[in-house]
Amino acid sequence: MAIIVLGIESSAHTFGVGIARGDGRILANVYSSYIPRYGGILPREAARHHYNVAHKIVIKALKEAGLNIEDIDGIAVALGPGMGPCLRVGAFIARILAIKYSKPLIPVNHAVAHVEIARLTTNAKDPLFVYVSGGNTQIIAYSHGRYRVFGETLDIPLGNFFDTLARELGLPQPGTPYIEMLASKGKNIIELPYVVKGQDMSYSGLLTAILRKFKEGIPIEDLCLSAMEYAYAMLAEVVERALAHTQKRELVLAGGVARSKRLQRIMKLVAEEHDAIFKVVPDEYAGDNGAMIAWTGVLCLKSGITISPEDSIVRQRWRIDEVDVPWMQ
């Protein structure tokens, strides 16, 4: 019988619980997201939300899968990277479940989980990943036992860039869809700072420049169009070089910003130019979710990766290239 793992995600605004089976079937994917009243995520407020919904989400996931907790073979949890107060809620719930029901506890890196759920749901084997979300922007590929970073943001992540821009322009959150909608009505691309340093990009200067132009009265549609084209062009340049360097034959878009249709079109063009097949994670698994933690938990458990509850501390800056991924060999 295939093993079954319950996974808990709580690194930012979403508390999610997923259940995955060893053969790759996702049996449940349930979540509740904290919505800030104004401004960005307040970690402590988000953590309070997670505490309040945790038990309901765990029960709902088991119900959706038609399972009892006794049927579960392991409890996986995202221990980082992410916001400390938020991560600690997931870790706390996971430890309790593991101890009370005598299940192995499985430490999962949130970034590894994003790329693994993308690999599972797109049937990709060994792609170059473009992982873009509110908390991360990285170009990732497997090499010698680990996922390696072939480019990343030097300051704010792409999703954060769009969300902050939307907020400052007075648009609803999450901002990327509204920016994309307004961008489609834009006519002129204005000149903005384009910052790529080696294999890394910087978005904070771009953000400041756009907000300055906004105060100067440049139409919001043109600003959104320019913001999107500049931000994606910078990313595309880095992805192109990474594809040429790694010689990967698949390009997979993962993370919450993978839902952007404009980004999908640009990445498809980049892939085609380098004879790579383009794939994108399905919307349901693009943002933070419990299923990705559960599925990565399956891969870890099959490789014998577990952790004792007392060692399961959260790591806010746990990088993807610090994690061994023996299942990729």
Ligand code: FE2
């Ligand atoms: Fe994420």
